[in-house]
Amino acid sequence: MPFDDTVNLKQILLRIATFFRQETCGQCVPCRVGAIRQQEALERLIEGRPIGSVNQELTTLREMGQAMRDASICGLGQTASSALESALHRWSLFS
């Protein structure tokens, strides 16, 4: 989806994370818990209160993303981290 430079990307990401937290069916562990941990981590980053350092949180997010993509049962869990990971990969949003 194209965005111009006036949008608040962090809020968009938080909205996407909240969407997946609400939409996960809860059957498999990576998606059920991953969706909520992802949203929690993003909230901490946005509010500027990371656990450890920002880099530590970003590592946690990347690892969670990979496990959700690799181990979730269906496409919802497998793609729940895509927008976040893509944004973190392209822009230094939190550093």
Added chain:
Amino acid sequence: MSDPILAPSPLIPIPRGQAPEAPPPRPRAEIEIKIDGRAVRVPEGSTILDAARSIGIDTPTLCYLESLTPVNVCRVCVVELEGSRTLVPACSRKAEPGMAIKTDSERVRLSRRIVLEFLASSVDVSTAPSLQEYMQRYGARPERFGASAATVAQPPKIDNDLYIRDYSKCILCYKCVEACGVDAQNTFAIAVAGRGFSAHIATEYEIPLPDSACVYCGNCIGVCPTGALMFKSEYDMRQAGTWDESRQTQTDTICGYCGVGCDLTVHAQEGKIVRVTSPLDHSVTHGNLCIKGRFGWQFVEIGKSAK
């Protein structure tokens, strides 16, 4: 005058027809797959987990049990299959000729570690020894998600004298639902209710257990991997700090209530029965019992105190 009718005597053999012979088992074709570079031959229809176990590879499992239909929801058994976009669950994925599997790659270890961290950060795993062992093996650090991470913490449900349900320890492995349903008991007293992180095991309309369809066979307790379902006797002793498995004996016996011949393993501490289980691999029970075999032993203790 007709002959008197004789009652059948146990001494006169009753003529019986020849018992039909069972058809010979169809030979199962063998297929070959590669696991961690080693060629493995398994009968057609085997899972990747079967194949891995046949060559001594210890694959962690939580929601899998030999006597239940695999639901592959815990995702702790995932392995890397060459050519597959995602990892695949070893417990339910059937082996196919030519498959190349990695059971201990970086990718596999990461997913297993994260799954364990997800579980241990949201569920009380203090009475789940196998899960704790896996956490050590994969270096899981659930504390990395912080003290404010959402959990399923809630007070235990104690609404009957036989067993308690502490869903703050539930990892939603579905084993109890399966044992209560078509895989063993066919009672269907419990199911998964709600969705997402709020998904949980519940009776119909969340009514208390005594009002539900539960028949107290306790087969759900027998399959629970985390101690979320627990004998009331064990729960009370744990609360009092007196539960000590190192001081317990296990005695195998046959249930005396009826003629089925269920195998019981009676667990006793200081000569007092504290719980009853049945071996999973026993040909009669497959680990399942009924309310009498599972819970009908209080009279033993009453008899003792009356003496």
